[in-house]
Amino acid sequence: MSKPIVAIIGRPNVGKSTLFNALAGQQISIVKDTPGVTRDRIYADVNWLNTQFTMIDTGGIEPSTNDLILKSMREQAEIAIETADVIIFLTDVRQGVVDADFQVANMIRRSGKPVVLVVNKVDNFKTMMADVYEFYNLGLGDPMPISGNSKLGLGDMLDEVIKHFKPGTAEEEEDERPHVAIVGKPNVGKSSLINKLTGENRVIVSNIAGTTRDAIDTVIKHNGKEYVFIDTAGLRRKSKIKEDIERYSIIRTVSAVERANVVVLMIDAKEGVTEQDAKIAGIAHERGKGMIIAVNKWDAIEKDDKTMNKFTKDVREKLAFMPYAEMLFISAETGQRLPKLFDTIDAVIENHAMRVGTGVLNEILSEAVAMKQPPSDKGRRLRLYYITQVSVKPPTFVIFINDKELTHFSYTRYIENQIRETFGFRGTPLHFIYRERKDKG
Structure with a gap:
């Protein structure tokens, strides 16, 4: 069963990162630092009353001009809303209810996702409650007062959050098919790979709007066996800011990895391993998933007899924290070595579930x-x-x-x-x- 995902959303400066750090930094959660995973974490595993979930912080990105702030905030919030099982909508008691809060509230309402409305910076529950009640105007139910800074009210808030987790449905429990997440940087060829596999196998692609995650899952049949591919390419968003794109793709990656048995990390042969690749690999490594590194666009590389060894050595050095990962050199365009991908997935799944006497x-x-x-x-x-x-x-x-x-x-x-x-x-x-x-x- 994958862990539920909780997203903290809200406009800039309401204290999202403070709340996130308060939850991730306390004894509530154990956040392991894996090499390759940077410190500007936007997700953390939180454990509250024996319930585990993954928390995502959408905070912190503020491009300099005004209209971009809202745009960037809205895009992040949309992806977070789409990915999350439960939303913490954070507001600021000192600023009161502002127009942007109503805009965010409308987005959340349209999503139909469960939401916990939280009012931050309430340093004194006695004197400030009248200001908290103003947030009933957002029409999202009871506002919960907290102070991320002083860590007040966090327990009540988390109690409320975990009430919304759905028990795993029987269907999800019984789905024994291999779930494979295709992850990697934008434009590395994730969609081309899935299209190629779908085309090769002439299957009717059923886009199961599967679980609560809204990710598009593609069922592909190979040698009579069904595989569920989870694609993180998802919605293409044009963003003017490079960090935004990276943050978005990380949010998607966390949720896809959570649901997979095996993760296929696609790397661009022309670029080699980048810092973003290492971050994405770190997510799969931390979550203990089976791992395949697929070097894509290999057909486009000038080669001699040493090229593959040299490239392999470079990947192994940069992803030194996962020496166990299997490596394949493929081309999503031409279909080169794609049949081998299925054999490797099968082998990794078997090893992932192997028991030793x-x-x-x-x-x-x-x-x-x-x-x-x-x-x-x-x-x-x-x-x-x-x-x-x-x-x-x-x-x-x-x-x-x-x-x-x-x-x-x-x-x-x-x-x-x-x-x-x-x-x-x-x-x-x-x-x-x-x-x-x-x-x-």
Whole structure:
């Protein structure tokens, strides 16, 4: 089941980023910093009362001229509204209800999505409530007072937000077909790839306005098996500001990745890996999805016998945090190597859901420890007692040890490599959790 998506929207300067940071920065959520994911996060995983969701912040972009502010704000808000399951509509008690708030309220109303109306900068609930009531005029139900700065009222607000989450429908639960998200920068050829695959397979494309996400899913049949492709190209928006386009595509990417088993990151062979590619890859990596890197427009590259190796090495260096990702060189235009794409998707899905017996894992562990001493500190050495696989998608292992303080990521990677040497696990990340067990005796 994918996590629900909650978008914070509102006009500039109402405190969207402050609220976002208050939620992402508190103990409410654990935000992991993955290499390749920049600090100007616009999404974070939040955990409230054992309910997890992904929060998106649409704030912060303000082009200098007035009409562009509204335009940019409106476009961001539209994409966020379209992607979200629940909307937090943030307003500012000090400025009161302004015309732009009514415009945003109308957009939300048309979407039919559940909304929680939140009034920010209420530093004193006793004296300021009269000002809060003014926001009933927006016609979006009860306004909830909060202060993002002082972190007041956030619990009540989150209680209200999670009330709107729909329990997963039975249909969604039962859809066993592989879900593949095609992600990448704008104009890298995502739509061409899907069109080519659709054309090759002569299937009637059913655009399921699937889940609540409004993403257009395309069902493609290959060798009698159905695959659901989630396209993030979606609506083309002309934007004058480069960061806007990047932000929009990240919002789309987060929601597509959330629903996929396997993510195909398309890279432009002419450009190589860009910072934006690394950000997008980081999203899939953090969420533990199966990963394929498809280098597109390979037919347009002048080649000699070293070109592919050189390009591969460059991609591996720039996306060093996901050495497990499978790589393919394709052309969406000519269809070069597209049949191989399906074989790779099948293999990655199988690896993503692979289970390994505890006996074999412990043999690998004791051999690994015998070959290379675990790290030690001030005379205490890390002891690894036992390993077992606790879940799949992605494969997750618990290792029982004597002291968490002694663990080091390089040794975890060493153990991971030993497991991969035996089982491959190509295309899927592996997660490791350490549990302490006091020294026996």
